[in-house]
Amino acid sequence: METLIDSVMVVILLSNLLLLGSSRLAACIRIVATQGIILGILPLLSSEGEITIRVVLLAAWSIALKGMVFPWLLNRAIRDASVRREVEPFVGYTTSLLLGSAALAVSLWAGLRLPLPPAAVHSSLTVPVALFTIMTGLFVICSRRKALNQVLGYLALENGIYIFGVAFVQKAPLLVELGILLDVFVAVFVMGIMIFHINREFDHIDTDQLSTLKE
Amino acid sequence: MITALIILPTIAGLLALIIRPNAPRRALLLVTATAHAGLTAFSWISGASPALSGWLMLDGPGILFLGITSVLFLAASVYAVGYLSHEEKGKRSDFEEGVGFINAPEKVFTGALLFFLATMTLVAASQHFGLLWVAVEATTLASAPLIYFHRHHRSLEATWKYLLICSVGIALALLGNFFLAVAAAAHDGSSTSLVLSDLLRQGPHFNIPWLRAAFLFLLVGYGTKMGLAPMHTWLPDAHSEAPSVVSALLSGALLNCAFLGILRAQQVLGAAGQGAFGRELLLVFGLLSMAVAAVFILSQADYKRMLAYSSVEHMGILSLGIGLGGSGTFGSLLHAVNHSLTKAMLFLVAGNIVTAFRTKQSGEISGMLRVLPVSGGLWLMGFLAITGSPPFGPFLSEFTILKAAADTGNGMAAVIYLSLLALIFIGMMTAALRMTQGLPEGTTGEARRTEGVLSIASPLALGILVLVLGLYVPPPLRDVVREAARVVGG
Numbered sequence: 001m002e003t004l005i006d007s008v009m010v011v012i013l014l015s016n017l018l019l020l021g022s023s024r025l026a027a028c029i030r031i032v033a034t035q036g037i038i039l040g041i042l043p044l045l046s047s048e049g050e051i052t053i054r055v056v057l058l059a060a061w062s063i064a065l066k067g068m069v070f071p072w073l074l075n076r077a078i079r080d081a082s083v084r085r086e087v088e089p090f091v092g093y094t095t096s097l098l099l100g101s102a103a104l105a106v107s108l109w110a111g112l113r114l115p116l117p118p119a120a121v122h123s124s125l126t127v128p129v130a131l132f133t134i135m136t137g138l139f140v141i142c143s144r145r146k147a148l149n150q151v152l153g154y155l156a157l158e159n160g161i162y163i164f165g166v167a168f169v170q171k172a173p174l175l176v177e178l179g180i181l182l183d184v185f186v187a188v189f190v191m192g193i194m195i196f197h198i199n200r201e202f203d204h205i206d207t208d209q210l211s212t213l214k215e
Numbered sequence: 216m217i218t219a220l221i222i223l224p225t226i227a228g229l230l231a232l233i234i235r236p237n238a239p240r241r242a243l244l245l246v247t248a249t250a251h252a253g254l255t256a257f258s259w260i261s262g263a264s265p266a267l268s269g270w271l272m273l274d275g276p277g278i279l280f281l282g283i284t285s286v287l288f289l290a291a292s293v294y295a296v297g298y299l300s301h302e303e304k305g306k307r308s309d310f311e312e313g314v315g316f317i318n319a320p321e322k323v324f325t326g327a328l329l330f331f332l333a334t335m336t337l338v339a340a341s342q343h344f345g346l347l348w349v350a351v352e353a354t355t356l357a358s359a360p361l362i363y364f365h366r367h368h369r370s371l372e373a374t375w376k377y378l379l380i381c382s383v384g385i386a387l388a389l390l391g392n393f394f395l396a397v398a399a400a401a402h403d404g405s406s407t408s409l410v411l412s413d414l415l416r417q418g419p420h421f422n423i424p425w426l427r428a429a430f431l432f433l434l435v436g437y438g439t440k441m442g443l444a445p446m447h448t449w450l451p452d453a454h455s456e457a458p459s460v461v462s463a464l465l466s467g468a469l470l471n472c473a474f475l476g477i478l479r480a481q482q483v484l485g486a487a488g489q490g491a492f493g494r495e496l497l498l499v500f501g502l503l504s505m506a507v508a509a510v511f512i513l514s515q516a517d518y519k520r521m522l523a524y525s526s527v528e529h530m531g532i533l534s535l536g537i538g539l540g541g542s543g544t545f546g547s548l549l550h551a552v553n554h555s556l557t558k559a560m561l562f563l564v565a566g567n568i569v570t571a572f573r574t575k576q577s578g579e580i581s582g583m584l585r586v587l588p589v590s591g592g593l594w595l596m597g598f599l600a601i602t603g604s605p606p607f608g609p610f611l612s613e614f615t616i617l618k619a620a621a622d623t624g625n626g627m628a629a630v631i632y633l634s635l636l637a638l639i640f641i642g643m644m645t646a647a648l649r650m651t652q653g654l655p656e657g658t659t660g661e662a663r664r665t666e667g668v669l670s671i672a673s674p675l676a677l678g679i680l681v682l683v684l685g686l687y688v689p690p691p692l693r694d695v696v697r698e699a700a701r702v703v704g705g
Contacts, residue, residue, distance in 0.1 A: 115422075115424060115425075116397070134390070138383070141379070141383060147375065150379055154379070154382060154383060154386070157383065157386050158386055161386060161389050161390045161393065164390065164393050165389075165393050168393060168396060168397050168400075169393055169396045169397075173343075173345065173408070175270075175345075175346065176343070176345030176346060176348075176349065176409075179345070179346065179349030180345070180348070180349060180389070182349075183349055183352040183353060183356070186353075186356045187352070187355075187356060187378075187382050190356055190359055190360075190378065191378060191379075194359075194363075194371070194374060194375055194378060197363070197366070197371055198371060198375065201367075201368050201371055202368065207375065210368075210371070210372040210375055210376070211372075212368065212369050212372060213369060213372055213373060213376075213451075213452040213455075213456070215511060215514075
């Protein structure tokens with residue numbers, strides 16, 4: 001199991017770097033969706049042999065939501081808004097990747113030094129990768145111009161937090177897990193609607209135009 | 216009882232989305248608000264039994280914040296009925312920039328309003344940290360459509376900022392929840408549930424570094440939603456662009472809900488013997504929020520934004536009160552009541568002013584006492600109250616916090632607190648006096664002289680409450696605030 005989880009973590013790590021370097025919106029949506037699917041599988045790997053119906057159902061729902069519903073919603077937003085399909089970042093791709101590598105180094109350094117409760121860890125990579133994914137999400141939110149990218153950044157952030165949750169909170173109550181998934185779903189749904197309105201109001205979804213309200 | 220309190224507005228919200236004619240939908244809003252207030256009053260007096268195996272329970276802080284929410288919602292829904300019936304239909308131009316816009320459908324507005332009540336009730340009743348998180352995030356999602364009621368680019372910008380900044384903030388609070396679970400896990404790997412009473416029983420057996428990290432993330436996460444500086448950037452935009460009746464609820468009820476999240480975290484810290492760590496942070500964030508608010512209030516020309524920054528200030532005062540501990544905890548919780556009532560009243564009056572004068576610039580308004588006697592009088596009284604002048608409620612609670620600062624030997628904090636209050640008093644009273652005194656001039660003279668019963672009843676009732684609370688705190692309220700302060704500890 002250890003090696004399997006390790007390789008899943010490496011895939012997520014690479015997907016973060018891809019997210020930072022991709023210039024096309026559709027590719028970014030695919031990357032985040034792939035992350036979501038892989039993370040959906042994670043609870044199945046880490047439950048140490050005892051795969052209950054509950055774990056399978058949660059995994060299935062999470063995969064359906066993050067791997068299928070979200071990409072569909074976001075792709076629809078691109079089509080309806082007929083936006084240019086490039087990311088148009090404030091911070092260039094090369095710089096993004098360099099900063100990403102730096103963030104990765106910091107995550108590895110910090111993640112391997114945190115005092116963790118021994119029994120919970122399944123792989124030495126979980127904490128660094130969770131931290132790195134969280135940082136990537138926050139960076140994408142801040143450094144990209146399009147509203148859609150900010151939603152993708154939010155989803156990456158959520159994914160990072162989810163990795164941490166799967167690794168350490170094995171027995172989170174069903175109600176809470178369902179509630180969290182429902183909230184994320186509604187959040188993306190509402191953000192999708194807002195993107196539609198931003199496009200109708202401004203004929204594009206660049207958030208740097210949202211700058212009337214300031215002191 | 217608790218389940219009924221949550222399910223009632225949810226069902227009413229769903230109904231509101233279906234009902235097509237306006238009149239029955241507005242009646243539904245009023246009936247639901249009244250029923251919710253009645254049920255809340257009943258729980259306040261005779262208690263409510265826990266539900267969902269202890270996950271939902273109304274302890275001291277819970278019933279206190281539920282009470283505030285319910286009273287404000289009742290006042291807001293009476294006001295909303297008048298507001299909605301006076302809104303012009305169809306496309307019209309905005310008075311600030313002349314851009315054309317339409318309203319969101321009224322049934323969406325009413326539905327979201329009722330869902331908003333349901334989610335805030337869930338926040339007040341949650342005893343499980345995970346459920347609390349779900350509820351707080353749900354309040355953001357239910358209230359976003361409310362801010363985007365007038366569909367123009369400014370409210371769109373405000374809604375987007377609100378949605379994104381609060382969602383990211385609250386995501387960090389989720390990480391805080393996970394850290395809390397790690398902190399609570401025993402060394403043999405067995406985990407503890409995140410139900411508040413279980414965590415409190417855990418007492419000193421927490422993993423302290425993880426617990427501190429958890430508190431930091433919860434503070435930053437819920438602090439974003441509460442509007443503590445420097446995470447407050449969404450707040451002035453959302454509060455100034457939302458319809459006034461929504462601003463009243465956002466400022467008076469929603470900010471408190473986020474504050475409750477921080478109080479829960481502080482409770483756990485206290486049980487683990489780390490209360491001082493949390494109090495220190497709350498003290499710093501409190502004073503910082505007051506300072507940031509003071510700077511922006513002094514140079515503020517838009518009176519709705521001024522009220523919004525005043526909310527940042529008062530969230531700072533709440534945080535400061537908890538940070539001081541001792542009688543400051545009592546003062547802070549009492550101040551939550553006073554601030555909510557006063558601020559909701561002021562936002563409702565601001566709605567009347569916008570309707571009558573069609574401007575948000577305080578410099579363009581004068582002679583309000585002559586044009587709108589009731590609203591003008593309430594406006595002046597509200598500004599006196601919110602800046603902490605006697606004999607109104609906020610004076611009493613702000614004084615209690617000042618006394619706590621002196622008692623606990625925080626002389627420096629007391630000095631900063633007083634000077635910031637003085638600065639804010641000057642900034643806000645200058646605007647209020649300019650608006651109310653003098654003769655109506657220019658555009659002001661042409662103002663529509665409309666003060667309908669529905670637009671005055673709610674602010675007037677809230678104003679009377681603020682005055683009464685300044686003269687005497689009724690024993691049932693005092694007992695609940697005391698009980699809440701005991702639960703929060705410090």
